[in-house]
Amino acid sequence: MxxxxxxxxxxxxxxxxxxxxxxxxxxxxxxxxxxxxxxxxxxxxxxxxxxxxxxxxxxxxxxxxxxxxxxxxxxxxxxxxxxxxxxxxAGDPPGVSAEPSAERRIAAAQEAASVLALLDGLGPRIAAIFRRHRIDGAPQKTIAADMNISLSTVESDLRVAYRALAEWKERAP
Known part of the structure; x- marks a missing residue:
């Protein structure tokens, strides 16, 4: 064989x-x-x-x-x-804290305030839709039903918010 x-x-x-x-x-x-x-x-x-x-x-x-x-x-x-x-x-290296420094906390708070001001400047409806969808995790359909607006309006407002945030991010140092 x-x-x-x-x-x-x-x-x-x-x-x-x-x-x-x-x-x-x-x-x-x-x-x-x-x-x-x-x-x-x-x-x-x-x-x-x-x-x-x-x-x-x-x-x-x-x-x-x-x-x-x-x-x-x-x-x-x-x-x-x-x-x-x-x-x-596992754990933090010796001599290094997992907590951010005071400077980083202040910078993060200022950045968050800047983003919130940007969203508020887009109008109350856009800011509310963005917060409900991105922060609360609500589906777009639910937001549209709750606010008594069309789904396409929710999508359009989210696009406006995303565009503004992208432009803000490009300008940020």
Whole structure:
């Protein structure tokens, strides 16, 4: 038996037993990753030339099992690496506070006041629509119904507010 016919035999066994492999992997705990793992089995047998295989189905199940174990180990190691990194980098560096400085708080308050004044300068309806939609999270349809105006008016007023904020942002240092 040549390597080419052996590979063809594995591919035929794979195609005939694909659903069995998926069920096997799900039963072993692969869950939704079972389809991905079966695809990896296919790629592995398509790329390799293992030589004559006495029991193609057993070979496929063993390959699928080893791939699942590799994926599990990889995920476990990645999780441990993430936890270790978080543990090392958790909290504030020594001598540095998470709280913004007094200067930053004052600058942020001034910037917020500037934005609020800009919105108020656009008119009470535009300011109210912008606040309800962007700050309170109200849907545009709800705002239109509550204010007894059309949805297109709400959209138009939001465009005016967004344009004004974009221009303000471009002018800001």
């Amino acid at each position: 040549t390597a080419e016919s052996s590979s063809a035999g594995l591919e035929a066994a794979f195609l005939d037993n694909r659903e069995k492999l998926v069920r096997f992997l799900r039963a072993r705990g692969a869950g939704e990753a079972a389809e991905d793992l079966v695809q990896e089995v296919w790629l592995k047998i398509a790329a390799s030339s293992p030589g004559p295989v006495a029991s193609p189905l057993s070979y496929l199940f063993r390959t699928a099992d080893l791939l699942m174990i590799d994926r599990f180990r990889s995920q476990r190691q990645a999780g441990a690496r993430d936890r270790d990194w978080s543990d090392v980098n």
